[in-house]
Amino acid sequence: MKSFLEQNVSLESLITLFSQAPVAMCLLTGDDLIIENANPQILELWGRDSSVIGKPLFEALPEVKSQGFVEIFDNVYRKGEIFKGDKLPVFLEKAGILEEHFFDFIYSPVYNDDRKIIGVSVVATEVTDQVISERKLIESEYRFEDLIKNSDYSTAIYRSEGLYIELANDLMLKTWGKNASVIGLKLEDALPELEGQPFIAILKDIFKTGKTYTATEDRVDLVVDEKLQTYYFNFSYKPLKNADGEVYAIYNMAVDVTDLVIAREEIQKREEKFRDLADSMPQFVWTCDKDGELNYMNDNWYRYTGFDRNEKPYEGFKRVISPEVHAKVETVWAESIKTGTPFEMEYRFADPNNPGEYRWFLGRAVPTFDENGSVSQWIGTFTDIDDFKQLQTQKDNFLGIASHELKTPLTSLKIYTQYIEKNLIKQDDLKNAQVARKMDGQIDLLTILISDLLDVTKIQNGKIQLNESEFDFDKLAEEIISEQQMTSRHKIILNQSHVGMVYADRHRISQVMSNLISNATKYSPDADQVIVSTKLLDNMVTFSVKDFGIGIPSDKQAKVFEQYYRVSGSKEHTFPGLGLGLYISSEIIKRSGGYIYVRSTEEKGSDFCFEILKSKNVQQNA
Amino acid sequence: MLNATKVLVVDDSPAIVDSIEMMLDFEGFEIEKFYKGSDMLKTLSADSKPNVILMDMWLSGEDGRDICREIKADENLRDIPVLIMSASRGLEQSALEAGADAFIAKPFDLGDMVDRLKTYAK
Numbered sequence A: 001m002k003s004f005l006e007q008n009v010s011l012e013s014l015i016t017l018f019s020q021a022p023v024a025m026c027l028l029t030g031d032d033l034i035i036e037n038a039n040p041q042i043l044e045l046w047g048r049d050s051s052v053i054g055k056p057l058f059e060a061l062p063e064v065k066s067q068g069f070v071e072i073f074d075n076v077y078r079k080g081e082i083f084k085g086d087k088l089p090v091f092l093e094k095a096g097i098l099e100e101h102f103f104d105f106i107y108s109p110v111y112n113d114d115r116k117i118i119g120v121s122v123v124a125t126e127v128t129d130q131v132i133s134e135r136k137l138i139e140s141e142y143r144f145e146d147l148i149k150n151s152d153y154s155t156a157i158y159r160s161e162g163l164y165i166e167l168a169n170d171l172m173l174k175t176w177g178k179n180a181s182v183i184g185l186k187l188e189d190a191l192p193e194l195e196g197q198p199f200i201a202i203l204k205d206i207f208k209t210g211k212t213y214t215a216t217e218d219r220v221d222l223v224v225d226e227k228l229q230t231y232y233f234n235f236s237y238k239p240l241k242n243a244d245g246e247v248y249a250i251y252n253m254a255v256d257v258t259d260l261v262i263a264r265e266e267i268q269k270r271e272e273k274f275r276d277l278a279d280s281m282p283q284f285v286w287t288c289d290k291d292g293e294l295n296y297m298n299d300n301w302y303r304y305t306g307f308d309r310n311e312k313p314y315e316g317f318k319r320v321i322s323p324e325v326h327a328k329v330e331t332v333w334a335e336s337i338k339t340g341t342p343f344e345m346e347y348r349f350a351d352p353n354n355p356g357e358y359r360w361f362l363g364r365a366v367p368t369f370d371e372n373g374s375v376s377q378w379i380g381t382f383t384d385i386d387d388f389k390q391l392q393t394q395k396d397n398f399l400g401i402a403s404h405e406l407k408t409p410l411t412s413l414k415i416y417t418q419y420i421e422k423n424l425i426k427q428d429d430l431k432n433a434q435v436a437r438k439m440d441g442q443i444d445l446l447t448i449l450i451s452d453l454l455d456v457t458k459i460q461n462g463k464i465q466l467n468e469s470e471f472d473f474d475k476l477a478e479e480i481i482s483e484q485q486m487t488s489r490h491k492i493i494l495n496q497s498h499v500g501m502v503y504a505d506r507h508r509i510s511q512v513m514s515n516l517i518s519n520a521t522k523y524s525p526d527a528d529q530v531i532v533s534t535k536l537l538d539n540m541v542t543f544s545v546k547d548f549g550i551g552i553p554s555d556k557q558a559k560v561f562e563q564y565y566r567v568s569g570s571k572e573h574t575f576p577g578l579g580l581g582l583y584i585s586s587e588i589i590k591r592s593g594g595y596i597y598v599r600s601t602e603e604k605g606s607d608f609c610f611e612i613l614k615s616k617n618v619q620q621n622a
Numbered sequence B: 001m002l003n004a005t006k007v008l009v010v011d012d013s014p015a016i017v018d019s020i021e022m023m024l025d026f027e028g029f030e031i032e033k034f035y036k037g038s039d040m041l042k043t044l045s046a047d048s049k050p051n052v053i054l055m056d057m058w059l060s061g062e063d064g065r066d067i068c069r070e071i072k073a074d075e076n077l078r079d080i081p082v083l084i085m086s087a088s089r090g091l092e093q094s095a096l097e098a099g100a101d102a103f104i105a106k107p108f109d110l111g112d113m114v115d116r117l118k119t120y121a122k
Helices: A002-006 A011-020 A040-046 A062-067 A069-079 A128-149 A170-176 A199-209 A258-279 A299-305 A313-320 A323-339 A386-426 A430-460 A473-487 A506-522 A581-591 B014-026 B037-043 B064-073 B089-097 B110-121
Strands: A024-029 A034-038 A083-094 A097-111 A117-126 A154-159 A164-168 A213-224 A227-241 A247-256 A284-289 A294-297 A343-350 A358-369 A375-384 A469-472 A491-495 A501-504 A529-537 A540-546 A595-601 A605-613 B006-010 B030-034 B052-056 B082-086 B102-105
Touching: A024 A040, A034 A040, A040 A117, A062 A069, A062 A083, A069 A083, A069 A097, A069 A117, A097 A128, A154 A170, A164 A170, A170 A213, A170 A247, A199 A213, A199 A227, A199 A247, A227 A258, A284 A299, A294 A313, A299 A313, A313 A343, A323 A343, A323 A358, A343 A375, A358 A386, A386 A430, A386 B014, A386 B110, A430 A473, A430 A506, A430 A581, A469 A473, A473 A491, A473 A506, A473 A529, A501 A506, A501 A605, A506 A529, A506 A540, A506 A581, A506 A605, A581 A595, A581 A605, B006 B014, B006 B037, B014 B030, B014 B110, B030 B037, B037 B052, B037 B064, B052 B064, B052 B110, B064 B082, B064 B089, B082 B089, B082 B110, B089 B102, B102 B110
Parallel strands: A491 A529, B006 B030, B006 B052, B052 B082, B082 B102
Antiparallel strands: A024 A034, A024 A117, A083 A097, A097 A117, A154 A164, A154 A247, A213 A227, A227 A247, A284 A294, A284 A375, A343 A358, A358 A375, A469 A501, A529 A540, A540 A605, A595 A605
């Protein structure tokens, strides 16, 4: 200023400079800091007009007095220290409202010619906008970092093409199996195991292309807990661009989906395993939905039929099944679907190797249930039983022939025996005649055993036939008892009610009577009697045989009428018989429209009964 | 016994033919035995009729039911009672359908057999 003065710069010019400078200036003088001069810029900053000129500063701007300026000005004015304020906040009252403004200040002491401080000059530049935008930037950067740190996803930022890890949240560090010490390192140095994997190259490429890269369930091998492990991630590499559109960093977000992928792989593996299992079965394995719609057939089915796998399974099924079985299958299957009960039926399927021929299959299906107990699907099989059926037929034929052939010599043997008996009686050799009579009885037992074998076959084939006619039931009972009495050491007692004529198969009913009585004597080795009772109630004839033998445990009582059932336990082998008699008897009575049952107490004895109708037509007999 | 009941016995098993012959002889019947149905058929005529024919069903290449049908188809012979025997009881119905007067299951009781022969021979 002095040099200005020395150069005789006019005061007017100085005032112009002062008033028109693009900075806010004022001159304060005296202890009260009287506003000696203030240019329009500073008046605008203050939000005041020129009327403040001549007033003490803190009178003109009372709001700043409490904002630390008294001390600042005091230091400048008393001690001559220049004060530079950088982005200092000042609350100024404008239109009655306190507003925060930011200024860069320079407060300098003003000296007179005697080097005595007479005032303070103020030069101020408002930097409010700059400060606010800086603040906003800081806030946004802070928010961004905060966002990353608290993100639920593994997140990291790699800066520049060197891929320096600028930021990685805890989740990402955990994903990498690393700690915060990797921040600042190059990604390839922090995770050397990435060598040989495509990620570093992909990241570097983004600096050229500027394009986001995303991947789903991508495999990444990482060293975690000091071992190389496989993980799967859904992740993205997003380029961060500056104002010029240049990529300066990459934002990486990743979600670990390893558990999900492994669980799905497990399910796939398990499904493959069961599919392989089903495909390797010699049977045809199939499934239906809950409504009975076929939705899967195994490999073997397609190998057998040669059908197209893309065709609906039911379409092929309809072509291969024999028409006369088809309708019946549909009915039985519909019933199983309705009731949710296991399904079993014999099928005939066209034989692809012999056109026009069919093979027998056994079809079976069971429902599977969901947690609510509703049928969720059906799992079924078709098993080729054609060879088995043929063998069964062969067996049945063989038994038929064998039975016939065995009976032929028995026939002549029986005649010879009876001839001998008659001759011996004629010669009055009654003792030997009795022996011949016993031989004849044994021939009868042998005949029954042979007949039983044949009967079982007939029952299984549904070929047992009843030749029903009217016969005298009382007389038959007497005959059978007298016959049985001849070969039994038990006393067979008959409690007979009058029954009269009955319409049934006389031979078959006699077979049942004989069977029940011979069983009673057979299974009561320690008893000496068997009681046979007959009864007629309305149209129902009851025949019962009571013994005092070993009895049948209650849990076995229903089983005694099953085929091949034998007395169980240690005594089994000590009782004779094929285990067919009660089964045959039960089938005969069932086919005669009657009932057969047992009441028994173990170690006390059994009471076997059958009931049949006296007449099929009650009115005829009434 | 002046007019003994004449029975033609037909069975492919010599043991059966032999035993029946022995038995019927004992009971006073007159027997003529055959092992083939066709041989038996040749001997039948309006003038030469037995009282009863007792015939097995399976006759080594011949079916007793076919022989029976032939007899029953011949108006000169159809009044001869034909009893068919078999060890297969299930064939009873088909024997009766072939025209047999009775079916006898093998093995049979001698007494029953004699009763039936006497019944049909009347």
